[in-house]
Amino acid sequence: xxxxxxxxxxxxxxxxxxxxxxxxxxxxxxxxxxxxxxxxxxxxxxxxxxxxxxxxxxxxxxxxxxxxxxxxxxxxxxxxxxxxxxxxxxxxxxxxxxxxxxxxxxxxxxxxxxxxxxxxxxxxxxxxxxxxxxxxxxxxxxxxxxxxxxxxxxxxxxxxxxxxxxxxxxxxxxxxxxxxxxxxxxxxxxxxxxxxxxxxxxxxxxxxxxxxxxxxxxxxxxxxxxxxxxxxxxxxxxxxxxxxxxxxxxxxxxxxxxxxxxxxxxxxxxxxxxxxxxxxxxxxxxxxxxxxxxxxxxxxxxxxxxxxxxx
Numbered sequence: 147x148x149x150x151x152x153x154x155x156x157x158x159x160x161x162x163x164x165x166x167x168x169x170x171x172x173x174x175x176x177x178x179x180x181x182x183x184x185x186x187x188x189x190x191x192x193x194x195x196x197x198x199x200x201x202x203x204x205x206x207x208x209x210x211x212x213x214x215x216x217x218x219x220x221x222x223x224x225x226x227x228x229x230x231x232x233x234x235x236x237x238x239x240x241x242x243x244x245x246x247x248x249x250x251x252x253x254x255x256x257x258x259x260x261x262x263x264x265x266x267x268x269x270x271x272x273x274x275x276x277x278x279x280x281x282x283x284x285x286x287x288x289x290x291x292x293x294x295x296x297x298x299x300x301x302x303x304x305x306x307x308x309x310x311x312x313x314x315x316x317x318x319x320x321x322x323x324x325x326x327x328x329x330x331x332x333x334x335x336x337x338x339x340x341x342x343x344x345x346x347x348x349x350x351x352x353x354x355x356x357x358x359x360x361x362x363x364x365x366x367x368x369x370x371x372x373x374x375x376x377x378x379x380x381x382x383x384x385x386x387x388x389x390x391x392x393x394x395x396x397x398x399x400x401x402x403x404x405x406x407x408x409x410x411x412x413x414x415x416x417x418x419x420x421x422x423x424x425x426x427x428x429x430x431x432x433x434x435x436x437x438x439x440x441x442x443x444x445x446x447x448x449x450x451x452x453x454x455x456x457x
Contacts, residue, residue, distance in 0.1 A: 150219040151247045153210045154226065155203055158183065159237040162421050164209050166396055167229050171222060172211040173352055180205050186446065212249075219246060267291075267308045268315050271337060276365060289315075289340040292365045293333060294358070305445035306418040310392050311337050312443065313416045313452050318343050322387040325349065325408070327378055327401070332359030334390050339368050347384075349376035379404035387413040392450075395424035399431060406435045412457040414440075418450035425449045 154164060161177065168175045180203050202208075213219060223246060230242050264274045270289045284290060314334060318324070320342030326335045329348035338346060348363075348371055350356050360373050376382070378401045379389070389405045391398060398417045405415050415437060420428055422444060428451065432439055437453035444450075 148215055148248050148250060150213040150215070150217065150222075151210060151249050152213070152219065152222060152226065153208050153245045153247075155208045155243040155245075156206060157237045157241070158207050160242075161207055161209070162395070162423070163233065163236060165394060167226075167233075168209060168211055169394070171225055172213070174211070174354070176210045178202050178208040178210065180207070183207070268312045271311050271315060271340070273333075289337070291333060291336050291340065293331060293336075293362055294365060305448040306392050306420075306450060307333060309443040309445060309448070309450035310334050310390060310416055310418045313441075313450065314338055314341060314390070317414055317452070318388065320344065323385070323410075324388040324390065325379075325382070325384075325386045327376075327389065327391040328355075328393045328397075329359045329373070330355050330392070332362040332373075334392060335359070335371060336362060336366050336368065338388075338390075339366070339371070344370065346370075347372040347374075347386075349374055351375060351377055379408055382408050384408070385410050388416065389414075390416045392416075392418040395420040395428060398428055402428075402431050402435050402437075406437060406455060409455045411455055413455050415453045415455070416450070417453070418448070420449040420451065422447050422449055425451075 156164060158179070165175060165177070181199050182205075184202075213222060223244060226244055230236065230239060236242065264272065264278050266272050270287050271291060272288045273291050273293055276292055276294050311334065314337045318338050318341035322343050323345040324338050324343050325347040326338070327349055329335055329350050332348055335346055335348040348359055350359065353375065356373055356375060363369070363371055363373070378397070382404065386408055387410050389409055391401060391405070398420060409415060415432075417428065425442070428449075429439060429442075432451065432453050436455065438456055439451060439453050441452040442449060
């Protein structure tokens with residue numbers, strides 16, 4: 147199958163505005179940052195990644211969405227163009243560039259493998275792609291997350307994911323019942339399992355992500371995880387000790403109340419995917435709902451929050 151690829155090159159200041167809009171008209175978004183932006187946010191960047199600068203924007207960011215052949219790409223481009231014209235709070239609107247190409251599915255599924263390599267994400271968590279397992283030198287206390295993220299979000303290198311793993315490393319106990327909302331590649335569920343948790347649920351609205359998550363759980367020899375499709379916590383009836391949501395700020399806002407209702411007294415809410423400009427709004431809503439904020443991590447303009455529902 148061929149896929150329509152629509153890319154939008156724009157100022158990094160427009161990332162949130164475009165992300166919210168593209169979420170409404172597509173099932174998934176990828177964001178490519180210029181090399182300068184990426185290097186500023188990752189320690190030891192050149193040892194972790196072997197990137198071809200030609201694959202990344204020369205400056206700012208490029209947002210990309212994909213549609214299968216059944217979708218009218220002209221209609222989607224028209225929607226994006228209308229959004230650009232009508233949205234008053236876009237920075238450097240005149241410099242927004244929209245391009246469209248056709249890509250083969252096999253290229254889409256495998257191209258990223260050239261660039262993703264093993265790296266340490268916290269004190270004990272180490273991310274290792276399956277094709278580097280034989281070459282990785284494992285230390286005694288390492289918790290190895292074997293990962294083939296494919297097209298699902300979550301490789302551990304993005305600050306939102308790595309900060310969540312740091313919280314998981316800090317608070318997860320074997321007795322905890324945990325739900326990972328918007329699981330993506332399944333990386334956070336795998337991290338919780340490595341901390342000893344066994345009562346695990348992983349949900350996502352995207353069927354491709356669920357497929358990839360199941361494959362990564364199998365790759366890590368993990369079974370017994372309830373992996374299923376769900377729209378956030380809207381229809382959730384179970385109670386959990388920890389709710390994890392590494393999504394986007396405006397989605398976090400929609401689910402804070404549901405998260406509070408789903409968490410057992412004394413339980414935790416790990417939220418991430420929050421840009422720094424939204425931090426105070428999210429913190430205010432968490433506190434208003436009844437959560438106690440325990441810790442805030444920030445990395446390269448992204449924020450992760452650890453909150454607790456007091457007993």
